[in-house]
Amino acid sequence: MTSPLQITSRWWRTRLRRAAPWLTLAALLAAWQAAVVLHPRSLIPGPWPVLLGVVELAKKGLLFKYVLASLFRVTWGYLLAIALAIPCGLMLGWYRHCEYAFAPLLQLFRPISPLAWIPISILWFGLGDSAAIFLIFLASFLPVVLATMNAVRNIDSVHLRCGRNFRLSEAQLIWRVLFPAVAPQIIVALRIALGVAWLVVVAAEMIAVNSGLGFLIVDARNAGNRYDLVLAGMILIGLIGLILDIAMRRLEKLPSVQWGYIGAK
Numbered sequence: 001m002t003s004p005l006q007i008t009s010r011w012w013r014t015r016l017r018r019a020a021p022w023l024t025l026a027a028l029l030a031a032w033q034a035a036v037v038l039h040p041r042s043l044i045p046g047p048w049p050v051l052l053g054v055v056e057l058a059k060k061g062l063l064f065k066y067v068l069a070s071l072f073r074v075t076w077g078y079l080l081a082i083a084l085a086i087p088c089g090l091m092l093g094w095y096r097h098c099e100y101a102f103a104p105l106l107q108l109f110r111p112i113s114p115l116a117w118i119p120i121s122i123l124w125f126g127l128g129d130s131a132a133i134f135l136i137f138l139a140s141f142l143p144v145v146l147a148t149m150n151a152v153r154n155i156d157s158v159h160l161r162c163g164r165n166f167r168l169s170e171a172q173l174i175w176r177v178l179f180p181a182v183a184p185q186i187i188v189a190l191r192i193a194l195g196v197a198w199l200v201v202v203a204a205e206m207i208a209v210n211s212g213l214g215f216l217i218v219d220a221r222n223a224g225n226r227y228d229l230v231l232a233g234m235i236l237i238g239l240i241g242l243i244l245d246i247a248m249r250r251l252e253k254l255p256s257v258q259w260g261y262i263g264a265k
Helices: 004-038 048-061 062-094 094-111 114-125 131-154 157-163 170-205 213-222 225-252 255-264
Strands: none
Touching: 004 048, 004 225, 048 062, 048 225, 062 094, 062 131, 062 170, 062 225, 094 131, 114 170, 114 213, 131 170, 170 213, 170 225, 213 225
């Protein structure tokens, strides 16, 4: 039987666990404000001016415009990448002769930073959304296709033998056994790729386009040293990246991939 003391202790632990992120955020804001007060001549503004900068962007209609522009580029580049990367990764992992043919080429391009492709993307697509979408596509495609290929290659043979015992066709085996078994590893790769894509779009917007959160940071720096807007853009990038990651983590709770987690334990 649980004692009242244990119930009270459990209640406090639950409350502290839920409040921990907010307490950490409050401590960081307090440290930020203290640093500004101790160094009044610093160009870095405090939390309140940054908040006012966000309000200023919202009143001018630029906040929604820049956030939407960045999300538009990430959405198209990321979706195009995973639409091709997952089937390619499944094929390369399932058919070994395809892996032997194309894996060295993928490994050759993998160490090249997506930002190194900026001059090429501008040369091919000019300044605009297409160049940024191309960079996001490159940043997302390679991690997902390689992770999917490795996941298929390392799948437990018990799953495949079980599927063959039920006389599943090769297409049924891939769709009903192979893909759900590797789905947890693919979801992890999708989360990593989305984070990389979000980083790349900000860098691309600093060079190749004239809108978006990356452009906001550069434009605020060049237009009168508006460091309040610079920090506002940085905070917005972090918040949106956090929201995107939380949304991707929801995929891990889908019933169709739960047995893949159980089998991995």
